[in-house]
Amino acid sequence: MNNRKIIVAIDGLSACGKSTLAKGLASRLNYRHIDSGSMYRAATYFLLLNNIDLSDNAAVKRCLSQLEIHFKSKGSRSQLYLGGQPIDKQLRSQEVDSRVSQVAAIPQVRRKLVLLQQEMGEGKGLVMDGRDIGSVVFPDAELKIFLTADLDVRTRRRMKEVTQNTDLLDFETVRENLVMRDQIDSTREDSPLKKTADAVVVDNSNLSPTEQLEMCLVLAQIRCD
């Protein structure tokens, strides 16, 4: 039995399996799972939908004041709502994919989303994955996991995901997109992806989803006791 509720922060590069691990952990611990990346994707989708020039700070700011994101939980599963409408598929389009890191580097976008994320952690019992969860959103999280995987492995995983979404792409294009996003996410000024000193590094290049889940569940259970 888990004695106390904790916050599990999972950070890592694109397509290294953060959401799969986060969903699995949330389900086994009976916690809520929030994919913070989906919030950056929703903000990107919203800005694109409104034809906002991303370099126009005033326009971005005006548009952000209309941005309304919330989640509804079904057990450990969380559905994102944008302006009251559930949205999924649109968040994974190639257009959003290629712009999201640029949007996530805008400080006013981050400020707004980080506050929302912190509110979600108030009752603990939360698994959140992203880039800055252990470093900025929940610096006191009881368990921080930093996930990594080989670039080619990540490319194959992303292709599988994208193909399921019917956008057919070749290996090199997907790989280049990941490299570009890794570069923006790791070098941006505001909250770059970085491993904190207290995070546990898990390289899952050669681990199955079940193996990584069982391993991280042990780490979580130690902290719940």
Ligand code: CDP
């Ligand atoms: O699925 P994938 O790992 O490629 O990306 P994601 O988790 O859906 O996040 C999309 C993008 O949002 C990332 O590439 C980051 O640029 C940004 N992001 C962020 O800046 N901070 C977070 N906490 C989560 C995502």
